[in-house]
Amino acid sequence: MNNEQEPKRKRGFQMPHIYVILFIFIIVAAVSTYFIPAGQFDEVTGPEDRVSIDPQSYQQVEQTPVGAEQFMLAIPRGLVDAGEVVFFTLIIGGLFMVLRKTGIIEVGVHKLTRFFAGQSTAVIPILMVVFAVICSIIGTQELSLVYAPVIIPLMIALRYDSIVAVAVALIATTAGFMAGFLNPINTGLAQQIADLPLYSGIEFRLTAFALILGTGIWYVVHYARKVQANPESSLVYEDDAEKRNLYLHQEQTETMEFSKKQKTAAVMLGLLFAVLIYGVIVEGWFMLEMSGLFIVMGIVVGLIAGLTATQICDGFNEGFRDVLVGAVIVGVARAVAIMMEDGQVMDTIIHNLGGAVGHMPGMFSAVGMFVVQLLFNFLVPSGSGQALVTMPIMAPLSDLIGVTRQTAVLAFQFGDGLGNILFPTSGYFMATLVLAGVSWQKWVRFYLPLFFIWTAISGVLLLVAQVIQWNGA
Incomplete structure (x- = not known):
């Protein structure tokens, strides 16, 4: 009887491993280079000496389909190309394991849990507004990699789950990035390419910011309350078992106080984070500089808190192991674009997508542009990279x-x-998920309804902009 039932359990569809999904994308990209005509635009120097394209220069060139050797090297080359993100992911994993070993995170979570005990839901909109405003001003969605690991212990202690923590980081930064009222990376660069006054049209973008962020907050809070009321309704209930064992017991602890060494270490940690914020905003730091600071942060804070050099090294190693899959995923994902670039079909795709927009009914042309940008984002997830390719x-x-x-x-x-x-x-998105221990498949189940809600809001806003002939002057 049991033998007959066993096959039935295995018949249900299971989403393939993310490596399998990405490898299929790599194969499709490679095969497409045999069927999509090769083409290219001439490169020109754009704003701030960035390399852009001449939109009138597209021409078909000799077909250069991806060969066996290029396909074989796609993933190693992807890891090399995405080395900065890969390294950044590993260093963050190492840093937070060192901080856990100091005990600072546990005590800090205990105190924050008690502070928000009677109004736990309030922490979600507070954090999301802060993260969204920061991203809309400086344009670094990649800071989600920093936010998510920091707030996971707090969210677990407040009886939420890892998806709530990831959503607070990713949805808030995305809302800020989409509206980008002062964002130099997407809004500023795109306006420069389009010959528009820098940050013009801020009033309409602030309206978009309020609508998109407000909807995102409502969506996350709704899910968080459901999980808090019924923990087993969490999409990651089983995955979070170890985290619950680690952080939920703190509610029963009568007193948890910082030791003198931990207090000093916590102050130093705050000072170094202030240096991080200054570096990102004023000095234009990105992943490489932040990675270097995080290494220093782990060593200095660890020593002040009383860890030995060996304990700090072991902490980094444990953290590296925890996020290794996420770091590799970043490089595997980059291999998809490498196949398209090697086969010289990337420019052909954007040329034809732009032509498709030109044939759409006038009222829906702006929405068509949005759809084209969304589709092209699969190949070029970089905001500045996409602006330099599509906006010309x-x-x-x-x-x-x-x-x-x-x-x-x-x-x-x-x-x-x-x-x-x-x-x-x-890359940064997949790395954030792995740092938080959330699979891509489960995140998609959570995010997809909001994705469609945001798509509808975006379409309506673009239709309004089209009707009023918004120029933002």
């Missing part, structure tokens, strides 16, 4: 089809932001 085409095209350039920029912002926390080719 979309800006002059908008003049021909009756869409203001300001609306074209907004369509780019929406399409760029929405896909960054859905497509597995987005």
